[in-house]
Amino acid sequence: MTFSMTGYGKSNCQYKGRALTIEIRTLNSKQGDVNLRIPSIFREKELEMRDIVSAQLDRGKIDLLVQRDLAEGEVATELNESLVHSFYKLFKKLEISMEEEPSQNSVDYLSLIMKMPDVLKPAAIDLEEGEFESLKVGLNECLIRVNEFRKQEGQKLEIVLSEGAQNIKNALKSIVPFEEDRLNRIRKRIYSNLGEDSENAAFDKDRFEQELIYYLEKLDITEEKVRLEAHCDYFLKTLRDESSKGKKLSFIAQEMGREINTLGSKAQHSEMQQIVVEMKDQLEKIKEQALNVL
Numbered sequence: 001m002t003f004s005m006t007g008y009g010k011s012n013c014q015y016k017g018r019a020l021t022i023e024i025r026t027l028n029s030k031q032g033d034v035n036l037r038i039p040s041i042f043r044e045k046e047l048e049m050r051d052i053v054s055a056q057l058d059r060g061k062i063d064l065l066v067q068r069d070l071a072e073g074e075v076a077t078e079l080n081e082s083l084v085h086s087f088y089k090l091f092k093k094l095e096i097s098m099e100e101e102p103s104q105n106s107v108d109y110l111s112l113i114m115k116m117p118d119v120l121k122p123a124a125i126d127l128e129e130g131e132f133e134s135l136k137v138g139l140n141e142c143l144i145r146v147n148e149f150r151k152q153e154g155q156k157l158e159i160v161l162s163e164g165a166q167n168i169k170n171a172l173k174s175i176v177p178f179e180e181d182r183l184n185r186i187r188k189r190i191y192s193n194l195g196e197d198s199e200n201a202a203f204d205k206d207r208f209e210q211e212l213i214y215y216l217e218k219l220d221i222t223e224e225k226v227r228l229e230a231h232c233d234y235f236l237k238t239l240r241d242e243s244s245k246g247k248k249l250s251f252i253a254q255e256m257g258r259e260i261n262t263l264g265s266k267a268q269h270s271e272m273q274q275i276v277v278e279m280k281d282q283l284e285k286i287k288e289q290a291l292n293v294l
Contacts, residue, residue, distance in 0.1 A: 004153030009145030013138035017071025246293035
């Protein structure tokens with residue numbers, strides 16, 4: 001089974017009237033990169049939450065968002081009364097020093113004071129273990145949905161990658177009819193060039209044939225064809241594995257690329273070169289999609 005690194009999941013849970021919303025988005029990445037955006041009350045549990053997410057999702061760029069809505073009647077901030085009194089006394093003192101008759105209206109003071117920094121501060125609330133347990137239940141539900149999403153995307157990836165590898169195998173078979181013609185053309189070209197350059201010169205035909213055979217053996221592509229087909233078969237076999245295989249598929253694709261490049265450099269035949277270009281096009285699609293495989 002193939003899993004994609006692209007995924008999304010969302011879940012909701014409640015604890016004593018408080019609503020907790022958990023969202024997870026994942027994208028492809030070489031390593032596991034977990035980014036948490038959580039309310040400050042859960043900061044003490046951040047490492048534990050990271051461990052839960054990493055254990056379930058393995059690799060990818062993972063964004064976890066937790067939203068916490070308070071129950072009816074609960075407040076998230078409280079008034080810093082001592083600071084309010086300090087500001088009031090300061091403003092009153094300034095008014096006295098700047099006006100002959102001080103104003104009796106304190107409403108303006110209050111509106112100014114409420115805009116000053118640290119007048120409102122977060123309410124001191126300790127995390128209840130029951131609330132965190134509820135969050136973990138919601139987090140695990142969200143992770144299940146992310147993996148379901150990844151599985152669906154992975155099935156699509158598996159089809160695309162399988163088709164790409166099979167297309168390369170089919171293109172490899174289409175090279176066979178051109179191989180004999182390719183060698184004959186090379187042989188004729190060498191004889192033609194030799195005839196033009198040494199019309200009046202004598203040469204040892206036996207030695208020439210030996211050198212020609214050696215040269216043609218250098219251009220033989222049998223080994224490259226065998227290795228490329230083996231790499232394609234191994235790629236398809238790996239694609240059916242149950243374990244994480246994204247990196248392995250990328251390594252196999254690199255080996256396939258080496259054999260295709262060698263075929264292209266040895267071809268010296270226009271039709272075969274066109275087939276090689278088609279194989280390179282298929283391989284680029286494979287490499288691009290393999291980056292998203294878990």
